[in-house]
Amino acid sequence: MEPITFKVGDLSKRTGLSIRTLHYYDEIKLLSPSHRTESGYRVYGKEDIIRLQQIIALKQIGLSLEDVRSCLDNSDRTFIEVLQLHIAKVRKQIDLSQQLLERLENVEQTVANLDVIPIEEILQIIQVMDMLENYYSPEQLEILKQRQELLGEERMQQAKVDWETLIAQVQAEMEKGTDPASEVVQVLVRRRQALIQEFTGGDPELESALKQMYEQGEDSVSDWGENDASLAAYMSRALQC
Known part of the structure; x- marks a missing residue:
């Protein structure tokens, strides 16, 4: 066979x-x-x-x-042990989903019977939803959070400053009418790619997700995109050179 x-x-x-x-x-x-x-x-x-x-x-x-x-x-972890780890995570997801369902049903009954929105219950729902988001959000979002933790708060803050400086430099070149194919702009493009590479750890799925989330306007990655349409178009031309 x-x-x-x-x-x-x-x-x-x-x-x-x-x-x-x-x-x-x-x-x-x-x-x-x-x-x-x-x-x-x-x-x-x-x-x-x-x-x-x-x-x-x-x-x-x-x-x-x-x-x-x-x-x-480099470990003796077996296939069944990996499965057990995954099962434990899924069970946690199910538990959180059940908690959320019960709280939502309680709020529904309270509003239907008393015409009152229970703020304390709403706060608890938000808490559970936030916990669920950490589990159920796209895998790339989870990895993004890991990368932030790995880089550390100090490096993340410095990266934000570096990014803002970079965007300001690109903006200045655009306003001067510099050709996106010019070496001065291409140096900025390479610096941009290096920052993104550091942030994503070189994961191609994550880089693709980062681009998609930016295109969809996700707040979680707004610091990593060019929010001005003309600047975004200018950078897009530079990336194609």
Whole structure:
């Protein structure tokens, strides 16, 4: 019986992970195809699929990619132990969801019966919702928070200053009419990319999510985008050079 194997495109379709992400995992030696077809194509086998599940589970638990690698390569943690960690997190999510549901139902009954909005209960609902957001928000948001903790408050504050300075410099070049392809602007582009790289840890999914969240106007990343439309267009042209 032929072993079950997947090319990168097939694995992407079956898991929902982007090809870019799988290539990145391969590039950093976190997960590489361990089999080859007769024609020489590298393909993922059963053991690779199991490792991929562990990678995703550990990321959802809250580990950085480097910590995931360390956990999988330098520990005796078994597949079942990783599953148990993931199960514990999901159970916590379920518990919080149940708490939220009960509180929402209580508020609904109070408003329906007494025509009074219970502010104390609303405050508790907000608290539970905030806790849930930390679990249920997109995985990239969780990683963003981890990166903030890893970099530390002092570095984050300095990065914000560096970013604001950078944006002001780009704004000045735009107002002077400097060609986005010029070396002076390209130096600023490279500095911009370095700051984003530091903030995201080089995670391609996170960089993509950061861009998407900025485009959707998320407040959580507003400090990392160019809020002025003309400045954003100018930077977009510079990035394409």
